[in-house]
Amino acid sequence: MPGEKAIQIGTFILLLIGLCSLIAWACYTYLQGTLILQIAGIALGWGVVLVVLYVGFKALGWKWWS
Numbered sequence: 733m734p735g736e737k738a739i740q741i742g743t744f745i746l747l748l749i750g751l752c753s754l755i756a757w758a759c760y761t762y763l764q765g766t767l768i769l770q771i772a773g774i775a776l777g778w779g780v781v782l783v784v785l786y787v788g789f790k791a792l793g794w795k796w797w798s
Contacts, residue, residue, distance in 0.1 A: 751781045
């Protein structure tokens with residue numbers, strides 16, 4: 733169903749943007765003295781968020797590729 737697919741994609745994008753923005757802000761705020769830690773923290777945060785979203789949506793039975 734196209735409507736359901738649009739809702740799934742919208743949910744994924746909004747969660748991804750919100751959570752990654754929060755992680756980027758936290759890394760920037762609390763790791764201001766070290767650029768390498770900021771970059772590493774943001775990359776680690778993106779990885780964790782993507783894994784959590786993937787596992788969560790897979791548990792719900794949403795098939796993104798179909």
